[in-house]
Amino acid sequence: xxxxxxxxxxxxxxxxxxxxxxxxxxxxxxxxxxxxxxxxxxxxxxxxxxxxxxxxxxxxxxxxxxxxxxxxxxxxxxxxxxxxxxxxxxxxxxxxxxxxxxxxxxxxxxxxxxxxxxxxxxxxxxxxxxxxxxxxxxxxxxxxxxxxxxxxxxxxxxxxxxxxxxxxxxxxxxxxxxxxxxxxxxxxxxxxxxxxxxxxxxxxxxxxxxxxxxxxxxxxxxxxxxxxxxxxxxxxxxxxxxxxxxxxxxxxxxxxxxxxxxxxxxxxxxxxxxxxxxxxxxxxxxxxxxxxxxxxxxxxxxxxxxxxxxxxxxxxxxxxxxxxxxxxxxxxxxxxxxxxxxxxxxxxxxxxxxxxxxxxxxxxxxxx
Amino acid sequence: xxxxxxxxxxxxxxxxxxxxxxxxxxxxxxxxxxxxxxxxxxxxxxxxxxxxxxxxxxxxxxxxxxxxxxxxxxxxxxxxxxxxxxxxxxxxxxxxxxxxxxxxxxxxxxxxxxxxxxxxxxxxxxxxxxxxxxxxxxxxxxxxxxxxxxxxxxxxxxxxxxxxxxxxxxxxxxxxxxxxxxxxxxxxxxxxxxxxxxxxxxxxxxxxxxxxxxxxxxxxxxxxxxxxxxxxxxxxxxxxxxxxxxxxx
Numbered sequence: 001x002x003x004x005x006x007x008x009x010x011x012x013x014x015x016x017x018x019x020x021x022x023x024x025x026x027x028x029x030x031x032x033x034x035x036x037x038x039x040x041x042x043x044x045x046x047x048x049x050x051x052x053x054x055x056x057x058x059x060x061x062x063x064x065x066x067x068x069x070x071x072x073x074x075x076x077x078x079x080x081x082x083x084x085x086x087x088x089x090x091x092x093x094x095x096x097x098x099x100x101x102x103x104x105x106x107x108x109x110x111x112x113x114x115x116x117x118x119x120x121x122x123x124x125x126x127x128x129x130x131x132x133x134x135x136x137x138x139x140x141x142x143x144x145x146x147x148x149x150x151x152x153x154x155x156x157x158x159x160x161x162x163x164x165x166x167x168x169x170x171x172x173x174x175x176x177x178x179x180x181x182x183x184x185x186x187x188x189x190x191x192x193x194x195x196x197x198x199x200x201x202x203x204x205x206x207x208x209x210x211x212x213x214x215x216x217x218x219x220x221x222x223x224x225x226x227x228x229x230x231x232x233x234x235x236x237x238x239x240x241x242x243x244x245x246x247x248x249x250x251x252x253x254x255x256x257x258x259x260x261x262x263x264x265x266x267x268x269x270x271x272x273x274x275x276x277x278x279x280x281x282x283x284x285x286x287x288x289x290x291x292x293x294x295x296x297x298x299x300x301x302x303x304x305x306x307x308x309x310x311x312x313x314x315x316x317x318x319x320x321x322x323x324x325x326x327x328x329x330x331x332x333x334x335x336x337x338x339x340x341x342x343x344x345x346x347x348x349x350x351x352x353x354x355x356x357x358x359x360x361x362x363x364x365x366x367x368x
Numbered sequence: 369x370x371x372x373x374x375x376x377x378x379x380x381x382x383x384x385x386x387x388x389x390x391x392x393x394x395x396x397x398x399x400x401x402x403x404x405x406x407x408x409x410x411x412x413x414x415x416x417x418x419x420x421x422x423x424x425x426x427x428x429x430x431x432x433x434x435x436x437x438x439x440x441x442x443x444x445x446x447x448x449x450x451x452x453x454x455x456x457x458x459x460x461x462x463x464x465x466x467x468x469x470x471x472x473x474x475x476x477x478x479x480x481x482x483x484x485x486x487x488x489x490x491x492x493x494x495x496x497x498x499x500x501x502x503x504x505x506x507x508x509x510x511x512x513x514x515x516x517x518x519x520x521x522x523x524x525x526x527x528x529x530x531x532x533x534x535x536x537x538x539x540x541x542x543x544x545x546x547x548x549x550x551x552x553x554x555x556x557x558x559x560x561x562x563x564x565x566x567x568x569x570x571x572x573x574x575x576x577x578x579x580x581x582x583x584x585x586x587x588x589x590x591x592x593x594x595x596x597x598x599x600x601x602x603x604x605x606x607x608x609x610x611x612x613x614x615x616x617x
Contacts, residue, residue, distance in 0.1 A: 006478025010467065017466050202460030209426050209456040209533075210479045211448060 003212060007220035014194070015224060024190065029182045029232045030239065036174040037244050044072045044130055049096040050088055052079040057105040063116075066142055067098070072134050089121055096120045096131045164333045171244030176328040177301035179236045180321040183259070184266050184295050187229050189287040191270030195221055196283035199274075214363055222267045229266075233259045237332075249335030258331060258341070261348050262324045268355035269320075275362035295321045323347045377440065378403050379531050379562040380425065385434035387420050394420040396585035397434065402531070402578075407553065407563040409576030411609065417585040418566055422533060425564070427451045439530035452480070455524035455532035459539045461516045463523070465509035469500060472508060472523060480527035494522050514545035521552060531562040538569060550575050573605040581612055588612055 015021050049067075053060050068075055076094045079085065085097050099117040101107070108114040118135050120128035165172045198204040207217055237255070240246040248255065269291065277283035296302060298312060299321035305313055316322050327344035330336040338345065380402035387395040395417045402408045412418045423429040425438055427447035436443030439453040463472050470491065477487035495501045498518050503511060508519070517537065524532050534553075538546045550572070557563050565576065573579050573593060580590040589596060589612060593605055600611045 003479055003481060006475055010464065010471070010475045013471065014464075014466055201465070202458045202462040203464060205458045206456060206462045207479070208428060209451060209454070211451045211481070212479055 004216050004220055007212070007216065008223050011194070011220060011224045015228070021190070025186060025228055025232070026235075028185065029178075029236055032182060033175070033178050033236055033239055034243075036178045037171045037240075044127075044134055046074045047072060047096065047127075047131055048076040048094045049073045049098060049131075050077040050079050050085075050094045051075065052082070052085065052097060052099045054102040055100055055104040055106075057103075059105040059108060059114075060100045062146075063100075063139060063142055064098075067135065067138050070134070070138055085119065089119075092121075094121070095124075095127060096135065098135065171240065171246055172329075172333060174301075175236065175240035175244060175246045176325050176332060177299070179233060179240075179259075179328060180262070180299060180301065180325050181292070181295050182232055182236060183229050183263055184269075184291055184321060186232055187225055187263050187266030188270035188273065188291050189284065191222055191225050191267055192273035192277060192283040192287050193280050194225075195271065195274035196277045196280045200279050214360070218271055218360070218363065222271065225267060225270075226260075226263055229263045230259065233263070246332065248332050250331035250337060254337055254341070255328075255331050258324070258327055258345070261345065261352065262320070265320050265348055265352040265355065268352055268359055272355050272359035272362065275359055294319050298322065299325055301325060320348060320351050376404070378437075379406075379439055380408075380564065381435070381437040382425075383435040385421070385424065385436055386432045387417075387424060387429065388432045393585055395424070395431075398582070398585075398587045399434075400580055400587060400590055402562055402564060404530075404562055405557050405560045407557050407565065407575065407577045409573050409579040410564065410566045410582070411573055411579060412566075412582035413613075416582040418582055421582070422535065422564075422566065426454060426456060426533060452527075453530045455527070455529035457520050457524040457532065457534050457537055459536035461513075461520040463508045463516060463520055466507060468505050468507055469495070469511075469519065470504050472519070473526065476523045476526050482527060490526065494526075498522060513541055514549070517541055517545070517549055518552065521549070525556060525561065529561065531564055532556070534563065534565040536566055536568060538567065538572060543571075546572070570605040570609060573609075579605070581609065583612065 015025070051064060053064070067073055073096075077084075077088060079088070079097070082099075085099075088094055088097065097119045099119065101115045101117075104114045116139060118132055120131050122128040195204075198207065212220075237248065241248060270287070273283055273286050273290075277286055298305075298308075298316040298319045300316065301321065305316050305322070308316065323344040327341040327348075330341050330344075334340075378401040380400075382401070383399045384397045385395060385399070386393065386397055398417075398421065410418060410422070420429065424431050424436060424443060427438070427443070427450035430447070431443055438450045441447075441449040441453065443450065464475065467475065473491045473494075474487065477491075482490075495504055498515075500515065500519065503515070508516060511519070521532075521534075521537070524534075538549060541549065546569070553563055553565075553575075565572070567573060576593065578590065578592050579596060580587050582588070589599075589608070591599065593608075596608045597603060597605070600608045602608055602611060
């Protein structure tokens with residue numbers, strides 16, 4: 001036990017003395033969270049639009065006011081002719097142009113209907129779709145209030161409610177994802193690098209010749225990163241809650257359990273990588289490519305799994321972050337407990353055991 | 369480890385030792401004995417089976433067949449006990465460069481389970497002896513190569529092993545430093561600690577009490593440097609080595 005303690009202490013000294021490690025451990029998680037939270041936002045704010053109003057009457061003015069005062073849009077230009085639309089899109093000045101037909105108010109009064117044309121720049125399809133939805137929503141809302149007394153013949157109304165994230169805040173999606181990414185980065189990448197470093201420096205030989213057992217060496221290497229990863233997990237959840245308002249509706253105990261399970265999984269993956277990699281560079285390369293990319297691309301973190309080709313959907317089943325992110329969202333956003341997330345826990349546990357068993361076996365094999 | 373000091377027979381006893389990896393025989397029936405306080409040189413080209421042999425002696429590898437005893441412990445069933453009674457210094461000196469001199473001592477002492485009191489006393493003693501007192505709290509990374517070499521050697525001896533394995537201990541060190549390092553080796557051997565050293569430098573081979581030369585998994589020559597030189601009718605270990613290599617062809 002004393003042996004192990006001395007070893008863990010040494011590991012902490014390595015970490016605290018290396019500025020680069022410190023930056024990776026504590027700088028990157030915060031920066032990443034902020035980046036994902038603020039930059040890759042799925043919300044619309046101050047989108048630049050142009051309006052071409054052929055009629056310019058009191059109804060169109062009211063609608064325009066409502067659109068522009070919503071906070072989602074900012075008027076970039078008032079167009080006068082149709083032929084101005086194409087150039088303004090090409091220049092990329094606006095994302096959307098709203099066109100009101102001639103005699104809008106008149107037509108509305110006489111025939112009970114009037115046309116608005118919404119043209120959006122779909123070179124970024126998601127944004128275009130969202131802009132349209134927002135615009136449409138505002139117009140619908142206006143019509144509903146304006147003609148509250150009237151009954152319009154045969155109309156199907158659908159009322160939409162966005163459960164668990166009423167305001168469709170992007171951070172709700174990115175905080176769990178970022179957590180999966182950061183914990184993978186720190187746990188797997190850092191352990192694989194630190195073990196590879198011992199090999200590179202030749203100190204691993206010394207440890208192997210010493211009475212330290214293989215399990216002691218692994219445990220001593222892993223323990224500090226387990227602790228630091230936990231601190232990072234706490235920071236991410238805390239910042240997510242305070243800065244982005246991501247709720248923690250489930251129990252903290254379940255959350256902590258889930259996080260520790262995932263960290264253990266990532267750590268055993270790190271050890272596995274280190275048994276293959278003999279230099280820090282190789283370890284970095286493997287963990288960077290083999291872990292980071294799937295974590296970002298195949299876990300449902302950014303791209304919905306349902307939209308992937310079947311082959312990739314199948315592949316995503318083998319990505320541990322997928323199950324972690326899913327369970328994390330359930331716990332944080334829906335307030336679910338073990339009754340709901342047990343399949344995820346089971347899968348993650350199985351994966352952890354598999355990686356751990358494989359890495360201990362490989363580690364022993366190296367000694368022979 | 370009282371057993372060690374009471375043990376009076378040969379520190380290393382190897383008889384018909386074999387190590388096979390699949391169908392490849394890395395070490396092929398080698399036999400030798402090394403006595404207490406002896407400086408035993410182990411020579412051979414790369415791939416001659418030197419490393420495999422040392423790994424078995426250090427308790428890292430289990431032999432395929434043959435008898436192996438280190439410090440009185442069996443190479444099959446008492447590998448953990450062997451590990452406790454040997455010291456090891458690799459060619460890279462293998463110190464933790466981002467730890468201070470003192471922290472390196474503390475770590476090694478901890479790994480070998482040396483009590484705190486003894487550790488502090490011995491560290492002070494060794495630092496004084498090595499003239500490293502002023503560098504006590506300096507990072508190892510900033511020390512000159514020769515100092516690192518001495519430090520690594522002292523660490524390998526810290527837990528008072530019966531035998532120390534030095535794996536090419538003078539790599540990259542200038543001849544003068546190498547010479548002073550060997551003074552240190554002699555001193556330790558004088559205290560009754562056995563030294564098992566592999567080397568590429570033939571002048572180092574001259575310093576050994578006895579030398580074994582390995583080739584293709586077998587020991588092809590084993591004697592004192594003087595006897596070997598006589599046998600092969602040459603005036604240096606270099607010559608011995610060359611003649612052995614030629615005989616093979």
